[in-house]
Amino acid sequence: MVAAADADPAAAQALARRLGVELCQTTPATGLYLWLDASGLALCQAGRPPMSMRADFISGAQGYRAAHHGHHREAIARACGIRRGHRPWIVDATAGLGRDAFVLATAGAPVTLLERSAVVHALLVDGLQRATTGGAADRTARMDCRHADAxxxxxxxVGDESPAVIYLDPMYSGRRRAAAGKELALLQALLMPATDESVLLERARVAAMDRVVVKRHRHARPLDDQTPDYHLPGRSTRFDVYRTRKD
Known part of the structure; x- marks a missing residue:
């Protein structure tokens, strides 16, 4: 990890210790590295051209989406059962950089985010902290981010405390690719092979009190070839819904 001159030295040292990485003063000539500056944490790849990404909720495409879309009308919100007067507890079991979770939280639902990669989790926590201080505290307050294998x-x-909805977006496996090009390249270089999708879906269907929602490419086969109860299509993706109601 590299700390810029304007980074907080204590914060940089604490983060490096937590992630178990070396804190350096110069960027490497090759490979992936973390970059910490006054603007936050970024995952970078050395080379020509260099690439970098941050978890960003209040600017760029995500900020536009949050500001202009009708969140209760978005397909993801409808698939998860969010409507006026009903905002179920949702677990985003494959959180990644948290974009979909932020939309769900903006629609009013409490969301628990699970991310198994320590580096991606650190990026996510950093993005949520910046969003909190940048005017989105009402939404980030509904987001509980955890470093955990789903x-x-x-x-x-967890008994009666089970989530109503479990949301899955296995975006690093198969032909489905949800991240933008440069982000996908960085994440593929960083991450281990995806968790066994059949096990993940099976456990989600047991744990969810109301439904499991799976994000898929519009033309992809259902996850683990398990036919959903219904689906909501979009332009390039769809949301497969598996009902699990246990009450």
Missing amino acids: TEWLAQD
Whole structure:
């Protein structure tokens, strides 16, 4: 990890210790590295051209989406059962950079985000902190970000505290690719092979009190070839809904 001159030295040292990485003063000539400056944390790749990405909720495409879309009308919100007067607890079991979770939180739902990569989790936490101080505290307050493996977390016996909805976007496996080009390249270089999708879906269907929602490419086969109860199509993606009502 590289800390810029304007980075908080104590924060940089604490983050490096938490992630178990070396804190350096110069950028490497090759490979991936974390960059911390006054604007926050970024994942970078050395080379020509260099690439970098941050978790960003209040500017760029995500900021536009949050400001202009009718969140209750978005397909993801409808698939998760959000409507006026009904905002179920949702677990985003494959949180990544948290874009979909932020939309769900903006629509009013409490969302628990699970991310198994320590680096992606750090990027996500950094993005949420910046969003909190940047005017989105009302939405980030509904987002509980945890560093956890979803298959293990979902196997816990939480009884009556089980989430109503579990949301899955297995975006790093198969032909489905949800991230933008440069972000996808960085994440593919960073991450291990995806969790077994059949196990993840099975545990989600056991744990969810009301439904499991799976984001897929519009023309992709259902996850683990399990036919959903219904789906909501979009231009390039669709949301497969598996009902699990247990009350």
